[in-house]
Amino acid sequence: MGYSGLLEWVKFNNPMDNAYYPYDVYNLPYDAGAKLWELLGGLLGWLINLLVPGNRLSTWLISDAVVNAFAIIFLAVILFAVGFVVNLTMIWEERKVLGRMMDRRGTKIGPLGYFQCLGDGLKTFMKENVAPADKDKKIYWWALSLVIGSSVLIACMVPLSHRWFVVDYSTGLLLIFGIFALAPFFILCAGWAQNNKYSLLGGIRAATLMISYEIPMLILLASVVLMAGSFNINDIVNAQFDTMWYIVPQFIGFIVFVVCAIAESERVPFDLAEAEAELVEGWQTEYAGMKWGLIMLGDYFRGYTACALIVILYLGGWMLPGIGATAVPELVFLLKIFAVFFIFIWARASLPRVRIDQILNIGWKRLMPLSVVNLCIVLLLKMGGVF
Amino acid sequence: MMKGPELDKMWITMGPQHPFSHGLWTLRVQVDGEIVVDAEPEIGYLHRGWEKECENRIYPKIIPMADRLCYSASMTWSHLYCKVVEEALDVELPDRARYLRVVADEICRIQSHLMWLAAVGTDLGNLTVFLWCLREREFFLDLNVRLCGQRLTTNYPRIGGVRNDMPYYFERDCMRAVERFEKALWEIIAITDESSLFVNRMKGTGILTREQVANLGITGPAMRGTGVDFDIRRDDPYAAYGEIDFEVPVLKDGDSYSRFRVRIEEMFQSCEIIRQAMAKLETIPKTHPYRIKVPRAVPEGTHVTRIEDPRGEGLMYLVSDGTDKPYRLKVRSPVFVNVSAAKPLVMGARVADIPAVMAMIDMCLGETDR
Numbered sequence: 001m002g003y004s005g006l007l008e009w010v011k012f013n014n015p016m017d018n019a020y021y022p023y024d025v026y027n028l029p030y031d032a033g034a035k036l037w038e039l040l041g042g043l044l045g046w047l048i049n050l051l052v053p054g055n056r057l058s059t060w061l062i063s064d065a066v067v068n069a070f071a072i073i074f075l076a077v078i079l080f081a082v083g084f085v086v087n088l089t090m091i092w093e094e095r096k097v098l099g100r101m102m103d104r105r106g107t108k109i110g111p112l113g114y115f116q117c118l119g120d121g122l123k124t125f126m127k128e129n130v131a132p133a134d135k136d137k138k139i140y141w142w143a144l145s146l147v148i149g150s151s152v153l154i155a156c157m158v159p160l161s162h163r164w165f166v167v168d169y170s171t172g173l174l175l176i177f178g179i180f181a182l183a184p185f186f187i188l189c190a191g192w193a194q195n196n197k198y199s200l201l202g203g204i205r206a207a208t209l210m211i212s213y214e215i216p217m218l219i220l221l222a223s224v225v226l227m228a229g230s231f232n233i234n235d236i237v238n239a240q241f242d243t244m245w246y247i248v249p250q251f252i253g254f255i256v257f258v259v260c261a262i263a264e265s266e267r268v269p270f271d272l273a274e275a276e277a278e279l280v281e282g283w284q285t286e287y288a289g290m291k292w293g294l295i296m297l298g299d300y301f302r303g304y305t306a307c308a309l310i311v312i313l314y315l316g317g318w319m320l321p322g323i324g325a326t327a328v329p330e331l332v333f334l335l336k337i338f339a340v341f342f343i344f345i346w347a348r349a350s351l352p353r354v355r356i357d358q359i360l361n362i363g364w365k366r367l368m369p370l371s372v373v374n375l376c377i378v379l380l381l382k383m384g385g386v387f
Numbered sequence: 388m389m390k391g392p393e394l395d396k397m398w399i400t401m402g403p404q405h406p407f408s409h410g411l412w413t414l415r416v417q418v419d420g421e422i423v424v425d426a427e428p429e430i431g432y433l434h435r436g437w438e439k440e441c442e443n444r445i446y447p448k449i450i451p452m453a454d455r456l457c458y459s460a461s462m463t464w465s466h467l468y469c470k471v472v473e474e475a476l477d478v479e480l481p482d483r484a485r486y487l488r489v490v491a492d493e494i495c496r497i498q499s500h501l502m503w504l505a506a507v508g509t510d511l512g513n514l515t516v517f518l519w520c521l522r523e524r525e526f527f528l529d530l531n532v533r534l535c536g537q538r539l540t541t542n543y544p545r546i547g548g549v550r551n552d553m554p555y556y557f558e559r560d561c562m563r564a565v566e567r568f569e570k571a572l573w574e575i576i577a578i579t580d581e582s583s584l585f586v587n588r589m590k591g592t593g594i595l596t597r598e599q600v601a602n603l604g605i606t607g608p609a610m611r612g613t614g615v616d617f618d619i620r621r622d623d624p625y626a627a628y629g630e631i632d633f634e635v636p637v638l639k640d641g642d643s644y645s646r647f648r649v650r651i652e653e654m655f656q657s658c659e660i661i662r663q664a665m666a667k668l669e670t671i672p673k674t675h676p677y678r679i680k681v682p683r684a685v686p687e688g689t690h691v692t693r694i695e696d697p698r699g700e701g702l703m704y705l706v707s708d709g710t711d712k713p714y715r716l717k718v719r720s721p722v723f724v725n726v727s728a729a730k731p732l733v734m735g736a737r738v739a740d741i742p743a744v745m746a747m748i749d750m751c752l753g754e755t756d757r
Contacts, residue, residue: 198399272739275512278407349513353513354584
């Protein structure tokens with residue numbers, strides 16, 4: 001047991017050799033976290049061992065369990081941080097593109113106006129925390145946390161590439177959709193708890209809208225899963241690389257999915273839940289200051305998830321046709337997300353808000369049959385042996 | 388605790404601080420789910436005793452006050468005031484003044500309608516329309532600045548004419564703005580009128596019949612949208628409108644969409660009127676007077692006159708007692724009357740329709756509450 005040199009303490013193991021490694025495949029953020037801890041913990045252990053030779057703390061610090069625990073915490077932090085930065089970039093993209101479409105400048109603070117969101121975030125943070133006196137206190141706070149929490153959770157669930165993910169279950173997509181579907185319930189609760197008529201109407205509208213648009217979305221998910229033969233996101237992306245992007249055989253599905261995704265992330269033209277013209281701010285009316293700021297952040301996390309789902313299901317995920325995964329597949333994936341988000345912004349700039357009965361008409365009478373048609377096309381292709 | 392059938396309905400008080408109200412007024416609506424079953428407009432938050440204040444001022448000092456009746460139709464309101472005093476004095480206006488007033492009125496009408504269209508954009512949830520309309524409006528506000536030195540409260544008409552003649556190159560600037568606007572308006576039409584989502588929000592909502600329009604006393608584009616072919620500029624001409632050839636757009640459906648179309652067409656017609664008036668002004672030599680001298684005191688009598696405001700029929704009733712101050716000046720505001728149609732307009736509509744329907748009234752609280 002001669003712990004003489006530093007190198008014996010700081011050894012960069014293959015993370016997959018770790019006894020507690022939670023995945024079957026390589027995970028980059030986990031590896032980075034493990035390596036970081038092996039460096040820090042190794043240095044610390046070496047120093048402690050110099051002072052008190054042969055102590056048990058030093059060896060515990062670089063044991064598999066501690067490395068694994070740190071790596072998982074690091075994984076969570078890095079995924080949230082990356083998600084946060086991507087969201088800021090999407091907000092910046094939206095404000096900039098929207099500005100140009102409306103013949104104005106958009107954001108201006110910082111290089112290309114990138115830091116405007118930070119300023120706005122700071123502003124909302126410094127606002128007084130106003131809440132109605134006669135609210136339903138428990139539900140008011142819990143519903144808010146759950147709306148934001150579920151939105152952030154799904155955004156972090158989305159893998160950025162085959163090596164950048166949180167969960168790699170065989171039913172990864174179902175998990176994402178399941179959490180996606182939770183929000184309407186919380187929004188309904190939040191609308192009720194504020195004791196405000198506008199919030200109540202907004203909450204009911206949001207729930208109605210989201211529930212009716214989830215159904216065509218799930219049918220489309222079924223067609224993609226049927227075509228790829230798996231619920232695993234990795235498999236779906238690989239299947240698209242092997243054959244072709246699913247936007248080609250399932251073009252109808254792509255269009256319907258984009259419409260549903262805009263509705264699910266409550267954006268114009270389907271933002272009737274917060275229709276500011278008649279409902280002031282909809283179900284968010286009584287959430288002032290930073291609460292509103294966090295709701296906005298949650299909205300963008302949902303938008304990000306919706307874009308990511310479109311990219312995964314129809315646009316080949318992080319793969320490029322003919323090339324496959326590049327050296328930085330995460331970047332390819334994010335660029336595709338920004339490109340899809342451009343469609344969302346475009347719709348926002350050019351369309352008015354749709355009325356609730358018209359939205360339900362579109363959802364049940366147009367999108368629903370179209371998604372079934374898409375499913376039939378997939379079935380025919382599958383039976384014909386094309387895929 | 389309410390009981391019985393009332394339990395499923397609730398009153399919502401929209402306003403006075405509400406994004407749809409475009410000013411200080413309240414629309415109380417009773418809703419059954421999303422359907423409006425009862426409505427009641429409440430106005431008066433902006434009452435400032437305008438008519439009483441006028442009784443303590445000499446006649447020329449009321450012109451800037453008339454500007455402040457409506458922020459986006461100041462030109463027509465001060466025109467209306469000057470017109471009623473001129474009728475009381477029984478003076479004939481010089482030609483240049485008459486045509487300059489027409490030009491100023493139509494610039495005002497276009498910028499007022501653009502302000503309305505911008506508000507329609509936000510009411511229907513599209514900010515692009517709002518910004519594009521305000522961008523175009525700037526050109527006409529710039530024309531106001533060139534003509535009178537002010538963007539909104541213009542203080543341009545005078546009793547017996549206008550304050551000043553056209554500045555140098557005004558004609559060129561005006562024609563440029565109009566020609567540019569006629570192209571730009573098509574751009575705005577492309578994202579409003581040619582977008583089926585936009586049209587679907589307006590078609591079939593807020594329907595009024597001709598009988599309702601007559602009984603409620605609704606005037607202006609809201610009236611012409613129900614097939615009533617009446618425009619004071621053509622049927623009871625004032626200033627130089629009698630010598631100008633223009634069409635009065637009339638649509639028969641009586642819903643929000645036809646009111647929308649009427650206003651859009653009116654903007655094109657206003658461009659045409661400006662073009663004709665400018666051509667006519669060219670033929671009148673610059674040496675002609677643009678204003679005549681009038682006595683300070685108005686002879687005793689009562690006078691009523693009306694004018695086609697961008698929002699409807701503006702009317703002023705003047706009682707003069709032979710002094711240099713009016714004994715009584717009563718204003719009939721078109722919006723004050725039109726807003727009384729709020730209940731028939733929103734009954735049976737959905738909550739989401741309320742901004743879309745009420746936007747077609749083009750609320751302006753300055754003149755409503757006075």
